[in-house]
Amino acid sequence: MNIPFIDLKSQYENYKEEINKEVLSVLESTQFILGPQVTKLEDSLATYTGAKHAMVCSSGTDALLLALMALDVKSGDEVITTPFTFIATAEVIAFLGAVPVFVDINEDDYNIDASKIEEKITSKTKAIMPVSLYGQVADMDAINEIASRYNIAVIEDACQSFGADYKGKKSCNLSTIGCTSFFPSKPLGCYGDGGALFCNDDALAHKIRVLLNHGQEERYKHKYIGINGRLDALQAAILNVKMNHFEDEVAKRFEIGKRYTKLLEDSLHVKAPQVLDGRTSVYAQYSILCQNREELMKQLNAAGVPTAVHYPIPLHLQEAFAYLGLKEGDFPVSEKVSKGIMSLPMSPFLTREQQDFIVASIKG
Numbered sequence: 001m002n003i004p005f006i007d008l009k010s011q012y013e014n015y016k017e018e019i020n021k022e023v024l025s026v027l028e029s030t031q032f033i034l035g036p037q038v039t040k041l042e043d044s045l046a047t048y049t050g051a052k053h054a055m056v057c058s059s060g061t062d063a064l065l066l067a068l069m070a071l072d073v074k075s076g077d078e079v080i081t082t083p084f085t086f087i088a089t090a091e092v093i094a095f096l097g098a099v100p101v102f103v104d105i106n107e108d109d110y111n112i113d114a115s116k117i118e119e120k121i122t123s124k125t126k127a128i129m130p131v132s133l134y135g136q137v138a139d140m141d142a143i144n145e146i147a148s149r150y151n152i153a154v155i156e157d158a159c160q161s162f163g164a165d166y167k168g169k170k171s172c173n174l175s176t177i178g179c180t181s182f183f184p185s186k187p188l189g190c191y192g193d194g195g196a197l198f199c200n201d202d203a204l205a206h207k208i209r210v211l212l213n214h215g216q217e218e219r220y221k222h223k224y225i226g227i228n229g230r231l232d233a234l235q236a237a238i239l240n241v242k243m244n245h246f247e248d249e250v251a252k253r254f255e256i257g258k259r260y261t262k263l264l265e266d267s268l269h270v271k272a273p274q275v276l277d278g279r280t281s282v283y284a285q286y287s288i289l290c291q292n293r294e295e296l297m298k299q300l301n302a303a304g305v306p307t308a309v310h311y312p313i314p315l316h317l318q319e320a321f322a323y324l325g326l327k328e329g330d331f332p333v334s335e336k337v338s339k340g341i342m343s344l345p346m347s348p349f350l351t352r353e354q355q356d357f358i359v360a361s362i363k364g
């Protein structure tokens with residue numbers, strides 16, 4: 001049985017006519033930067049999330065960078081985040097000369113442990129940057145409550161959770177700024193790099209829009225030091241087609257995730273991901289915690305089931321962050337989970353037969 005880890009091929013086959021038509025129309029129009037496809041996408045992203053403003057940009061990493069820039073995070077500032085994430089989250093903090101201050105995760109959803117945030121707040125703390133990992137939103141109510149008491153901003157790294165629900169609201173619209181990624185394998189992916197920022201504040205939205213276009217308010221009048229962080233029209237056209245099918249894909253992802261969990265219920269050596277009360281998951285990854293990961297990976301790969309590890313090394317143990325002087329044992333939950341976590345094939349196009357085969361391969 002041929003099982004892709006993320007089935008982009010089936011997705012393209014399903015929407016091929018629409019995608020080809022829209023891509024061709026951009027080529028014919030020669031409007032490659034900004035333009036109507038980009039505006040249309042921003043409108044539908046704002047409507048979907050309920051955020052007043054959506055600004056598309058060049059990647060999820062750039063979205064996070066722009067969020068920090070818009071909040072004037074600079075050298076010497078501190079930003080609280082999780083060590084159990086993709087490097088981009090903390091990379092952009094360090095890139096601006098600020099200090100990533102890590103707080104360990106909890107074992108329920110693998111997101112930042114909100115009860116451990118307050119003890120890390122200092123007079124230098126500018127923002128809290130929780131990550132909604134694997135497609136499930138972090139404990140945003142608790143995080144927002146702490147942030148509002150200290151008058152600091154919250155940036156949701158929603159690069160894996162676009163489409164997820166949190167107490168009746170959408171991920172990306174739960175804090176000062178929400179950031180997502182349209183990297184091809186994300187729940188809403190384009191055919192290259194892309195991302196978006198979301199917020200409800202008019203002035204902040206304007207600043208983000210200016211920053212991502214070289215700090216330019218009017219042509220050749222530059223108010224800020226910005227970046228070239230625009231999304232191109234071809235990617236916007238592809239995303240506009242995928243947005244038409246997104247609701248349906250999110251429902252399928254949730255069903256497939258629930259079915260995995262049900263099928264794995266009686267497996268003693270793996271722990272299925274939990275979806276906490278008041279939340280849904282878009283399962284950017286369906287990740288199980290294994291007692292003996294390396295052995296199980298070998299077993300699955302021998303059966304033809306592709307697997308991946310998100311993420312094998314927590315950020316405080318990465319060479320790039322050695323200068324922070326952190327060590328093994330500083331964030332025990334992140335360290336434990338990084339040693340046991342493993343992602344299974346996941347996409348809205350995963351069939352029941354494929355899923356049954358994967359689970360049978362796990363059970364040996």
Ligand SMILES: *Cc1c(COP(=O)(O)O)cnc(C)c1O
Pocket residue numbers: 059060061062085086088089131157159160181182183193194195
């Ligand atoms: C993918 C991802 C990013 C970066 O997004 P890109 O579009 O690849 O730059 C940042 N944070 C998390 C949690 C991600 O999964």
